[in-house]
Amino acid sequence: MVAVKKPEILSPAGDMECLTSAVRFGADAVFLAGKEFGMRTAAVNFQNPDLKSAIDIAHKENRKVYITCNILPRNDEISRMPDFLSYIQGSCADALIISDLGVLSLAQKYAPKVPVHISTQAGVVNYMAARQLYNMGAKRIVLARELSIWEIKEIRAKIPEDLEIECFVHGAMCVSFSGRCLISNYLTGRDANRGDCAQPCRWKYYLYEENREGQFFEIEENKKGTYLYNANDLCMIEHIPELIDAGISSFKIEGRAKSAYYTAVTANAYRRALDDYMKSGPDAYTLKTWIKEELEKISHREYCSGFFFGNSPGQETSTGGYIRKYDVVAVCVKSEGTNAIITQRNKFYTGDTLDVLPPDGVPFETAVLKITNKKGETVDSAPHPMETLYLETTKTIPADSFIRKQRQPVKKL
Secondary structure, three states: OOOOOOOEEEEEOOOHHHHHHHHHOOOOEEEEOEOOOOOOOOOOOEOHHHHHHHHHHHHHOOOEEEEEEOOOOOHHHHOOHHHHHHHHHHOOOOEEEEOOHHHHHHHHHHOOOOOEEEOHHHOOOOHHHHHHHHHOOEEEEEOOOOOOHHHHHHHHHOOOOOOEEEEEEEEOOOOOEOOEOOHHHHHHOOOHHHOOOOOHHHOOEOOOOOOEOOEOOOOOOOOOOEOOOOEOEEEOHHHHHHHHHOOOOEEEEOOOOOOHHHHHHHHHHHHHHHHHHHHHOOOOOOOOHHHHHHOOOOOEOOEEOOOOOOOOOOEOOOOOOOEOOEEEEEEEEEEEOOEEEEEEOOOOEOOOEEEEEOOOOOOEEEEEEEEEOOOOOEEOEOOOOOOEEEEEEOOOOOOOOEEEEEOOOOOOO
16 A cells, blocks of 8 residues: 655735734645735735745744745736745745746746746646647645546546645635636736735625526626625535545645634644644544634635535625624734733623643633733723733633634624
């Protein structure tokens, strides 16, 4: 029996807080961008000095950093690319994520020591394209999201053994092919292919279409509007065995524009599930209930398995909003016994039961017995964002823990 190579957990890092969360909560590697050339201008991203610091922080913890250089650049951007690529090589990044062949050529000249990963933007859907990119110097292919698990498995069988496969396993889905979309550019002048998507697929539209091939799809104008392109979110936490069996080298989590809390929860969930699988083996593996439940504690749209099993991801046509069952109310700065210093994020009260996600990854609940402010005054609630407070709780809250509170269900009238 051939030994299974343990896949990598790859997390997004839109800023330094997200990077440190990814490292603390179990990611093997992070992907991030400089101020130019990445596909997420909405994220804070990293100035060159910060980018080097981020790489150093990750390397100190034996984690890897991949730099996204995956926009489809125009002529004026190409002229600025050599300096950036040279800087990336000097910063000891572990890989460049590239979609454009011109950028690939420049990377081979100005950053020849940095491995190249081919972005999902390249739209690789077959083994011949993967082979050709390998011949051109690629070390990894980030496959198009439109592929089924069986197609991925066939690609794995027909490409060189040392060519790695990376696939998205969690996060927002795009209605365009491999993320290449012009809707934003048409409607707002913001080019999604250069990192500036306005996400018009999440907007409300007012139309009525009576005929649609194969099915009746009613789109009526009403006071709520209709969401035409609003794809469900991807979640493959229940399918770790199938992903491993397909030969995927890296499990990629989407979300460079999302919070450090999102990064922590997703990295931790996939880390724990993958470690359990590797420890137990395919015959004895069972996904722990709490791991699946963790992914319900972040903001998300309805979950789906994408195109992995030959189905459509589906879409939410009644709302463009997220499902939010929990709020982050604080982050623990330090603690001693059952006394903790926290930074408040959302309101909570003395007597509340809070849900804690510690850096060791196993959540637990604790009750708030007492809240004290910096003046030494006992207070009933924590109403001021980013205020430093002192908590007395029933259990010890480790430093760097995220502290959450479950939302109360909205009562229907």
